[in-house]
Amino acid sequence: MKHVLTCKHNLHCEKHMRTERPNDGRVVLVVDDEPQVRASLTRCLREDYQVLAADSAAAAFEILDRSPVDLILCDQLMPETSGVEFFARTRVTHPEAIRILITGYTDPEDMIRSINEAAVYQFIPKPWQPDHLLLTIKRALESRELARRHRFLSRELKFADDVLRRENDVLVRQLQDVYHFDRLVFVSDAMAQVCNLARKAAATDLPVLIQGETGTGKELMARAIHFFSRRNTFPFMAQNCGALPDDMLHSELFGHKRGAFTGAISDRLGLFPAADSGTVFLDEISEVSQSFQVSLLRFLQEGEVKPLGSDETRHCNLRIIAASNRPLKELVEQGKFRQDLYFRLRGFELQMPPLRERPDDIPLLAEHAARKYGETINRKIAGISSEALRLLRAHPFPGNVRELENEIRRMVALAEDGEFLSAKHMSPEFTCLSPDKADAAMAALLQGSRTLKQKVEALEAELVMQSLLRHRWNHSRAAKELGLSRVGLANKIKRYKLDQKQAQASRR
Incomplete structure (x- = not known):
């Protein structure tokens, strides 16, 4: 009552x-x-x-x-x-x-x-x-x-880092006669063509597929496309798809409800809903399983997100930029990647050229990296010597731009304040590939009173040795460059009695 x-x-x-x-x-x-x-x-x-x-x-x-x-x-x-x-x-x-x-x-x-x-x-x-x-x-x-203000401030703070980064990029001093696409620096025609296509892709909402070797700057390209697009005021989020099993990857991207699986002690929003109206970068997309490819294809078709353990779906307006260091077309032909998903992802397809195919960019990237890392440790670098630049240009850079940046960081750490970066600061694998020494060795092989067969064999041995040194004695890469099988390369190493340690020591 x-x-x-x-x-x-x-x-x-x-x-x-x-x-x-x-x-x-x-x-x-x-x-x-x-x-x-x-x-x-x-x-x-x-x-x-x-x-x-x-x-x-x-x-x-x-x-x-x-x-x-x-x-x-x-x-x-x-x-x-x-x-x-x-x-x-x-x-x-x-x-x-x-x-x-x-x-x-x-x-x-x-x-x-x-x-x-x-x-x-x-x-x-x-x-x-x-x-x-x-x-x-x-x-x-x-x-x-207070809850309303907290939601408002959280949204504002989430965008603050992206906004500040974009404004800082606008204030960065432009280098004379150098192309820039966000944080990508280049002068080569190969990169200029890729970036011109990327600018056109940024003006649309189509998915973008970026392919290229490890270390060529695929994520930097994805960020540049986002910041030059109409979605640049919304979040840019990245996820490496090759590092997680299906359940964890589904949870990271689509979210999950509490109790959906062992260890799910609370609800998780997921990258797709969190980046609504923005851009999500999916790296190593070639590594996802066939079952997850189906989930991703449905999202690309319908824009619907269904968290693990939930019966509810929500719609997300996202732009997907995917990247792969393995050619997806070959994986499709081998039956390892869905053809319909491949065509969905390649609204625009960008092929990042490896650093060895654009040697004109090496001096510019080296100077840019030296200045950047010198500022981080408060060390002034006077420049890079011509000898060091020649050695850098002679290197094949299997690790591409990332390998170049790591080498420059090491050189900056060894140099004194106000000093030029020179060959004495470089790693041994760079100094053993001096172009002058290589040219002198070739000239010596062609001279003398040896027979044609002996000169041809000596020249072949030198070419095999140089390829092995360029690829740090990686037989697979050297064989591919020389047009040989691994067995054929091994036979030539045995025939000419090539030794890694002795070859490196003789070229120092």
């Missing part, structure tokens, strides 16, 4: 009414079937809030559909429905409104069930105290406002 408000409560409310406090414009809906209780609650609240009253759940829904409401105050016992059932419906139809239940029952199990079913913010026991009621409402509205 309902508790009736006492005269003491009414007197307390009348005393509170006489305290002049301006109405802050927030709307409170009072739902109770007893006129006396509605009147008492209205008198208690109207000095601080705009109060609307309803005598039933149906009348309350009419008010909610007609007017925005910040907080709902409802009695648990009503003729046609309970307060918990009413709140369970409003949780779906009007989730932004805070729900406070007035009840004479304080069973802990009922309270927990009500919180889970109807998202009740707080319970007010009967007989209610005006001060307690007003303080609870005040705190509830403050919490909602």
Whole structure:
């Protein structure tokens, strides 16, 4: 049976009414079937809030559909429905409104069930105290406002790093006669053609497939495309697909619900929903399994995300940029990659040229890296000597730009402040490939009184040795360069008695 408000409560409310406090414009809906209780609650609240009253759940829904409401105050016992059932419906139809239940029952199990079913913010026991009621409402509205501000600030902070990076790129001093595409630096025609195509791709929302060897700058290219696109004010997120099994990769990209698998102790949003309206970079896309390729294909077709352990789907508006260091077309022909997914990913297809095919970029990249790493350790580098540049240009760079940057970082660390980077600062595998020494060795082979067969064999041995040195004695890469099989290369090494240590020592 309902508790009736006492005269003491009414007197307390009348005393509170006489305290002049301006109405802050927030709307409170009072739902109770007893006129006396509605009147008492209205008198208690109207000095601080705009109060609307309803005598039933149906009348309350009419008010909610007609007017925005910040907080709902409802009695648990009503003729046609309970307060918990009413709140369970409003949780779906009007989730932004805070729900406070007035009840004479304080069973802990009922309270927990009500919180889970109807998202009740707080319970007010009967007989209610005006001060307690007003303080609870005040705190509830403050919490909602803090939550709203937190969501706003979180979104702003999430974009802050990308915005600052983009603004810093605009302020960077432009190098004379040098092309720039975000943080990609180049002068070669090969890279200029790729970047010109990337600029055109950035102006669209089509997926982009970037292919090239490890270390050629595929992720830098993806970031450049994002920052030159219309999505540049939204997040750019990257995920290496080759480092995770299917379940973990699905969780990273699509998210999961609590309890979806062992160790899922809380909900996870996933990269696709988190980067909504932005760009997601999927590196090593060639390494994903056939089953995950199906999930990714459906997302590319429908834009739908379904977290692990959930029956609900949501739509995400994303741009996908994928990268692979293995040719996807060959994998498709071998049946290791889905053809329909390949065609979905290659809205634009960019092929990053390896560094050995664009030697004109090596001096520029070396000087750029030397200046950048010198600044990080507060060391001034006067420049790079011509001898060192010749040695760098002679190196095949199987690790591409990443290998070049690592070598320059090492040279900067060994150099003194204000010193030129020279051959003495370089690693042994770079100094053993001096172009002058190679030319002198070739000239010596062609001279002398040896027979043609002996000169041809000596020249062949020298060519094999130089290829092995360029590729750091990697038989697979050297054989590919020479057009030989691994067995054929091994036979020539054995025939000419080529030794790695002795060859490196003789060229120093």
